[in-house]
Amino acid sequence: VQLQASGGGSVQAGGSLRLSCAVSGRTFSTVAMGWFRQAPGNEREFVAAITWSGGNTAYADSVKGRFTMSRDNAKNTVYLQMNSLKSEDTAVYYCASRRFHDILATEDAAYNYWGQGTEVTVSS
Numbered sequence: 001v002q003l004q005a006s007g008g009g010s011v012q013a014g015g016s017l018r019l020s021c022a023v024s025g026r027t028f029s030t031v032a033m034g035w036f037r038q039a040p041g042n043e044r045e046f047v048a049a050i051t052w053s054g055g056n057t058a059y060a061d062s063v064k065g066r067f068t069m070s071r072d073n074a075k076n077t078v079y080l081q082m083n084s085l086k087s088e089d090t091a092v093y094y095c096a097s098r099r100f101h102d103i104l105a106t107e108d109a110a111y112n113y114w115g116q117g118t119e120v121t122v123s124s
Contacts, residue, residue: 001023001024001025001026001097001113002023002024002025003021003022003023003095003096003097003113003114003115003116004021004022004023004024004115004116005019005020005021005093005094005095005115005116005117005118006019006020006021006022006118007019007020007118008092008093008118008119008120009119009120009121010121010122010123011085011120011121011122011123012122012123012124013085013086013087013122013123013124014084014085015085015122016081016082016083016084016085017082017085017120018079018080018081018082019035019079019080019082019093019095019118019120020077020078020079021033021035021077021078021079021080021095021115022075022076022077023076023077023078023097023113024076030052030102031052031097031098031099031100031101031102032049032050032051032052032097032098032101032102032103032104032105033049033050033071033078033095033096033097033098034046034047034048034049034050034095034096034097034098034105034106034111035047035048035049035069035078035080035093035094035095035096036093036094036096036108037089037091037092037093037094037120038091038092038094038117039088039090039091039092042091044094044108045060046060046106046107046108047059047060047063047067047080047093048060048063048067048069048080049069049104049105049106050069050070050071050078050104051102051103051104052071052073052102054070054071056104057069057104058104058106060106062088063082063089066082066083066084066085067080067081067082067083068080068081068083069081078095080093080095082120085120085122086122086124087122087123087124088122089120089122090120090121090122091119091120092117092118092119092120093117093118093119093120094114094115094116094117095114095115096108096111096112096113096114096115097111097112097113097114098110098111098112099112099113
């Protein structure tokens with residue numbers, strides 16, 4: 001199983017970015033997926049999660065109302081639309097997949113497969 005994250009970059013505060021994560025090597029559509037991030041010197045933290053249907057999502061309080069996670073099962077891809085970006089959103093963003101479960105999870109230990117990370121830098 002491989003997860004390939006992309007879409008990171010540098011943006012000014014208030015701007016937007018859309019991250020993508022393409023999954024290959026297994027059936028994609030039957031498990032929940034998530035986005036996490038890690039800022040320099042910090043622990044990795046939960047950002048968002050989505051079930052296979054896309055009907056259920058969860059967000060960290062710090063991004064609620066600004067970030068939207070979605071998925072296109074036909075393309076084996078999940079997305080993270082990030083609006084109204086703040087300097088504190090600066091981090092490396094990782095997508096992750098659960099192995100069997102289609103249940104939302106906020107703990108990184110619940111995810112079995114991880115992408116390589118894509119860097120987001122927000123300047124104020």
